[in-house]
Amino acid sequence: MINVTGVSESRVAPAAAYYANQKDQSIIIVSTDVRAKRLASDLSFFVQDKEIITLPEEEQFLLRYAAKNQDHMLTRLRALKALRTGQPVVVIAPASAAVKKIAPHSSFEKSSFRLRLGEEVDLDKIKGKLVALGYERREMIDARGQFSVRGGILDIYTPDSETPYRIEFFGAEVDSIRAFDIDSQRSLETLQSVEIYPAEEILSEREIFQSAEQKIGKAYREAAKKAAVTSEELSEKIRATGEELREYAAHAANLQLLENYIHYFYDHTEYLWDYMDDGCVMIDDPERVEETLQLRTEELREDFGVMLERGQVIAEDAAVITDKTDFRKVYSKPDTVVFTPFPKRVAGVDSFDRVYNLQSRQVLTFHGKMNVLESELKAYVKKGYRVTIVCSSQERLENLREFAERIGLLEKLNFAQGSLTAGIDLPTEKVCYISESDIFETRKKSRRKKYKDKGQKLQSFADMREGDFVVHENHGIGKFVGIEQLTVQGEKKDYIKIKYAGNDMLYVPVEQMDIVQKYIGSDGGAPRINKLSGGEWKATKAKAKAAIAVMAKDLIDLYAARSMKPGHSFGKDTVWQKEFEDAFPYEETGDQLRAIEEIKQDMEKPFSMDRLLCGDVGFGKTEVAARALFKCVADGMQAAVLVPTTILANQHYYTLKERFEHFPFKVEVLSRFRTPAQQDQIITELQKGNIDLVIGTHRLLSKDVKFKNLGLLVIDEEQRFGVEAKETIKKMKNNVDVLTLSATPIPRTLNMSLTGIKDMSLIEEAPEERYPVQTYVLEQDDHLLRDVIERELGRGGQVFVVFNRVKGIQQIAAKIEALVPDAVVGVGHGQMNEHALENVMLDFIEGHSNVLVATTIVESGLDIPNANTMIVLDADHYGLSQLYQLRGRVGRSNRLAYAYLMYQKDKVLTEVAEKRLKAIREFTEFGAGFKVAMRDLEIRGAGNLLGTAQSGHMMNVGYELYCKMVDDAIRALQGEIVNERKEETSVEIPLSAYIPETYIENETLKLSMYKKIASVRTYEDEDEILDELLDRFGDVPQPAVNLVRIAHARYLAETLSVTRIYQEKTETAPGGRARTPKTLACRPAAQETMRMVFQFAETNPLSGYALFNLTERFGQKVFVHGGVEPFIRLSTDRKNLMKDVLSLLELLNESKKSASK
Secondary structure (H helix, E strand, C coil): EEECCCCCCHHHHHHHHHHCCCEEEEEEEECCCCHHHHHHHHHHCCCCEEEECCCCCCCCCCCCEEEEEHHHHHHHHHHHHHHHHHCEEEEEEEEHCCCCCCCHHHHHHHCCCEECCECCCCCHHHHHHHHCCCEEECCCCCCCCCCECCCCEEEEECCCCCCCCCEEEECCCEEEEEEEEECCCCEEEEEEEECCCCCCCCCHHHHHHHHHHHHHHHHHHHHHHHHHHCCCCHHHHHHHHHHHHHHHHCCCCCCHHHHHHHHHCCCCCEEHHHCCCCCEEEECCCHHHHHHHEEEEHHHHHHHHHHHHHHCHHHHHHHHHHCCHHHHHHHHHCEEEEEECCCCCCCCCCCEEEECCCCEEEEECCCCHHHHHHHHHHHHHHHCCEEEEEECHHHHHHHHHHHHCCCHHHHEEEEECCCCCEEEEECCEEEEEEEHHHCCCCCCCCCCCCCCCCCCCCHHHHHHCCCCCCEEEECCCEEEEEEEEEEEEEEEEEEEEEEHHHHHHHEEEEHHHHHHEEECCCCCCCCCCCCCCCCCHHHHHHHHHHHHHHHHHHHHHHHHHHHHHHCCCCCCCCHHHHHHHHHEEEEECCHHHHHHHHHHHHHHCEEEEEEEEECCCCHHHHHHHHHHHHHHHHHCCCEEEEEECCEEEEEEEHHHHHHHHHHHHEEEEECCCHHHHHHHHHHHHHCCCCCCEEEHHHHHHCCCCCCEEEEEEEEECCHCHHHHHHHHHHHHHCCCCCEEECCCCCCCCHHHCCCCEEEEEECCCCCCCCCCCCCEECCHHHHHHHHHHHHHHHHHCCEEEECCCCCCCCHHHHHHHHHHHCCCEEEECCCCCHHHHHHHHHHHHHCCEEEECCCCCCCCCCCCEEEEEECCCCCCHCCCHHHHHHCCCCCCCCCCCEEEEEEECCCCCCCHHHHHHHHHHHHHHHCCCHHHHHHHHHHHHHHHHCCCCHHHHHHHHCCHHHHHHHHHHHHHHHCCCCCCCCCCCEECCCCECCCCCCCCHHHHHHHHHHHHHCCCCCCCHHHHHHHHHHHCCCCHHHHHHHHHHHHHHHHHHHHCCEHHHCCCCCCCCCCCEECCCCCCCCCCCHHHHEEEEEECCCCCCHHHHHHHHHHHHHHEEEEECCCCCEEEEEEECCCCCHHHHHHHHHHHHEEEHHCCC
């Protein structure tokens, strides 16, 4: 055992790196979560050839919940797998995570298995193994810990993998193993083998669970019996708790909760370090570690005592509480290294084999004073030090290289890109690392880039199910009944069956799926079903079309008018601008950088800017706006920020004041929190031009407010201003640059359509890596409410309690005050007057109250970093998008945040609420409801962007068709020829065209593929779809290939105004025998001539040139008939049928394009 003394904080990193590089694997035990994260950041600079995994802290294990998110568990499983498979890794564990009791590694390993290319396995056995390993079977996987089986294809997403795997079987043989993309579901790379390890910490082996069920039952029965002597009520509670746990064990359900009862499952448990065979265990300051553990153990024992009195636990359950005696068992591991700040005795260690005393010092902090840095660097060089300057961004590195060149030290210094929390000076080794956080006041914190497929549009058909409302572009809103297979002219085809008013049925060929969409409205209300006959739908569509055309024209006119109006052309970026941007303490996301660039380009143009910046709360819009504001004031112009509420004004004021404080610009706020005298003073100064930047509410719009030279107006959440205010804003906008900010995301489809007529910048990339919000779904309970609130207040935080009914909200507040005497409770709801509500919110923000009971009206744009616990009462009343937004209000700081979604105890839930609760549980566990939530928000965003009147039309025709119509209208106004009423071309080609039941069993998946097939436009699209089918479902059956080709033919036919393609019946001779031309009589049946007729609408693009090309290509095989009902007849055979049909349509299409040039 080794003791290294003289190191602490960031100076531990180089010493730890030295030992980590001696072995493939290391575990470093530290006192807290914060320390673990800092050490991981420093270590990543020194250790670059190993994965560094930071384990999360173990939380409040005594909480009883129905579901919990899996992020922490998946991180632990990733670390355990890395340790057991011998991969090069450094695991950094806070004390509580290191001493957590876990299943023995033999059990963890015994159940894992590897699949190799070419080996033979039994797929049914594999399915059973996966369930035992804790994987959940799904129709289509969308999160870690899931698997799905489609025919001979197995998809699986293991906890440790960046991407899921697709394993294809040929009979029993593993035919291929590929990693694939979770969004597009397409393959990325081919692999030779894949290792599958558990997705839960307790493995659902039948014997283990049966034994645990019996042990739990016995222990709780005995405890209940003992308790009955003193209290029948307590005895009953213990019995109920025991029954609930037995139920979980019997069904292997709620496994994360059962981890707290691990001693009933395994006689012998282990610790993290037992999973590492040959590696190094390091302990950072064991005294701190033991101190942290001692506090935690005392707190847990205290909680345990309270729960014991309530009958929620029994004495045997205390076995799961770990303390310093558990921690000291680590000293029995060989090769243990202990880091201490100075030589001292370590409790639990008799003596060390070796003790090394390292001299290490912290580097001076320069606070941006470059002259002090210069003299310090020169002193280091003179002493013969090897100096390395470490920066996280390439840009800062370049700036410091230039600085080194100016002071003549470029050759004598080293520069490295990386992240260090503080500088390190090692005098004995004459080595020194200077971090950017020593030089500047802020260090650019790296953000983890989120992988996001920009081209992916949220496709709403993915969740189309029986009973859903659908919109057919030509027939209106009906109800989707299902897919039905009909035999037409002896060939099987699939049809989408839609029910309309009065029990009318419409059968839509699946290749026409692109004109059928799931109906999506804003409030989830049921739409009115149309009649198949009658002009009702036509009228609705015509109204929407007219309104869209007017809106599109207005937008185009407005854009043209702005382009003509001269505005202020701002100069290029100054040195100050660069300094201002460098002072931002985070690394910008790609979206932020793009938005900043687009805004600056607009400001530098000689006409006025009018740009919309969209992005979720906390995605960094304020910083983008701050840079535009700085550019404006640095150019000698004034800037104003207009916000809808006083609270937002205050928040922006403090943020911007802090950002601008090192520059000679005056920032002020104009709102009701300023006295009348102060307001008058600010207005006078504005008029004189003495104030550079003002932030204000609608007070800014008053007639007495005049600017000397306003250059930029930033408007936050414009849709929340009243009509009058909007009119005033319109006048203000006349010749100044305007940037509007919105927190509701805008649908990407709409953004694409409006490109070129409305300038928009979208920030879709999430900001720096935050802790995922720990989400629990649980029954409402007063004890629980008290515990949760007390825990948050105990760590100095604040709590949101969301209760969405004004009636009864005061009672909830009174109940909390009674339960938690330390709570200072504020109440906020939409029926309070504006000022009263603002005052309540302000008290909460400034910390005068620490619990806020409010309806969902709680200010959405507000950032309250200290509020890190949210309790949602009656969570089963909310939609996923609402819960997603609510949950996003906590977890805005670097502290762990909690969301508790509570439902009424023993309440009989309606079927809808039951479904919703199930969705919430899944959303919580897998975080997979995200896309649905995002779509709901996007629709709201579309409504905000286009105004109330347009929202009405959007609801009448459904969101997807509405977006399509906007796109058509804009293309038409820009001079493109748009086929207004898509004729539903009837394609009656005598080939079986459908996806067989045996190929894709799941109807939702089948529908999504039908929708994709219906959007085939080119031969490339054909190849793409066939590739996807092959990749996701295996060899493509012939009827599915036919369907893809028929869909292509239908699209081409539509563009050419073909109304019908069908096979001409052979004439029948007298006597009932088919008359066959002599030349064909001797041909084999397979080559029988087929005559395909292409019927055209009266107005069509047929021309002499097109017909000439046809005759040249097909000769005698083609016959053209002109007149009122034009048609073309093509003679072909079954073998060349689709090839000839597509060639003919392609040829006509090319001729049409040539003619229009």
